[in-house]
Amino acid sequence: MSAIPASLPLRNDLIGEEPYGAPQLDVPVCLNVNENPYAPEPAVCDSIARRVREIAPTLNRYPDREHIELRRAFSTYLERESGAKLDVDELWGANGSNEIMLQLFQAFGGPGRIALGCDPTYSMYPEYARDTFTEWRLAHRNPDFTLNVERTVEAIREVKPAMVLITSPNNPTGTPLDMADLERLLAACETASVAGAPEGVHPVLVVDEAYVEFRNPGTPSAVTLIKDHPNLAVSRTMSKAFAFAGARVGYLAANRGIIDCVRIVRMPYHLSAVTQAAAIAAFEHTDEQLSRVAHLRETREATAAWLREQTYKGEPLKVAESESNFLLFGGSFDDRDRIFKELLKRGVLIRVVGPDGWMRVCMGTDEEMARFREALVEVLRLVEA
Known part of the structure; x- marks a missing residue:
């Protein structure tokens, strides 16, 4: 208390x-916070220590505000992991996917704006909404926790949200989102209006893929659709499968326009030089981290x-x-x-x-x-x- x-x-x-x-x-x-229970291998720890040691003499200076090298690492990883070829300006990093989500709410939420989720879902979403004075609305999932696509599409048209948040696999249920269903949601968002916004403004569909590396083999990721859908934003994290929860590194994959919207609200130099160095070192050992x-x-x-x-x-x-x-x-x-x-x-x-x-x-x-x-x-x- x-x-x-x-x-x-x-x-x-x-x-x-x-x-x-x-x-x-x-x-x-x-067994309560969904971490990877296996510690990084010694070789990974050595690389992290080396990278941090290399940048330590520069800590009197601010870090790379745009974290370009790390964004290149995100791009390389996503091409390998999901087959999506994304440019650096279609990627953005932050202190865990929690900060990514908060930045999205800061950019697209606010007074008079609505965010739509599908419950049961991640319990932090309504808190992001509260903290940004965004109204939080829900479209209920089916009894088996699969997404009720018809109900969600209807809610998008009626509620006119600025953001629609879908978690896949869902937290706390683990339920994946079928790609055909995702395409239907995207089609709905790309034609729907946003309450209080000018004509021609459409909702951003946010897909939270914090646990996506644990999906069944062969299942595609939402990041493969980004090139064709400018209103799609996909949140990822290194905390779960990548065994990097203590480093606090999340990232966003989206059209450059969405990335630039997030850049408007980000804090100056929000990603420390130490965090960037540690994350780059971890990506040098992707096989070990995902082993x-x-x-x-x-x-x-x-x-x-x-x-x-x-x-x-x-x-x-x-x-x-x-x-x-x-x-x-x-x-x-x-x-x-x-x-x-x-x-x-x-x-x-x-x-x-x-x-x-x-x-x-x-x-x-x-x-x-x-x-x-x-x-x-x-x-x-x-x-x-």
Whole structure:
């Protein structure tokens, strides 16, 4: 709980609000924030240290405001990872994809503007909207968490948002977005109006691909559509699959016009020289950084199958279909807070998030997942007794 004195002139709309954040607890098994559980290899650490050492004597100077070398690294990586050939001016970096999203809200949101999401979805989106005085509206997903395309297209036409936010794979459910459905959303955005904007202004469709490297092999990425769709913005991150959460590096792929809009609102020299150096070093070891992704994907599939074999009050657990590095499971937990606390007592931290009755677990190491399975069996027996 925050302890903000009543004497401080906090904005009226923020009174009573709590800071966002998943629990940060010192427990043996942390499976709640969707990190890659495997540390960078020693060779990667050595390259990061070398790169940082090289730029250390220049830290009395501001960094490259446009981070050109890093944007070239983004371009090289996306061509390899998704087959998309993007120019430097179609890419932009920031301190995690959270800052990318905030910059998009700063550029396209604001008083009188509307952002549309599809719930259940990432819980930070309404906070970005709140912080930028943007109205937040929702089009509900289907019961199986797939996108209700018809409902979303109808909402785009009726609500007239400046931004439409789609997460693929979705957080907290892991649900991917079919490319044909994405094309339908793009078509809707490219003809829809924006409330309060002049005629001819259309919504920006933002696709958040924070977990996209965990998708099933052969599944295309939204970045392959950028050249043909000037109102498409795709957010990526190095935090998840790339095992770089502590470095805080996210990036945006979009038409140059969108990038230039974001450049208007970015803080001066927002990306430090140290961050840029570390990220470039990590891209020099792309194979090592992504070496565990296939195994984590296999762990996800094995864990999903195991969870579906477990029961709660005589019924099998439900598991949402996922192409991320986490699973939403349960569906019928009538006291998920108790389950969370009992798991925590056993040294296992997962997340109470998503619709009522559901919980989310991130894929950890083999040893961590074994401990999770053991603890969950104990806890389910306990709460059913």
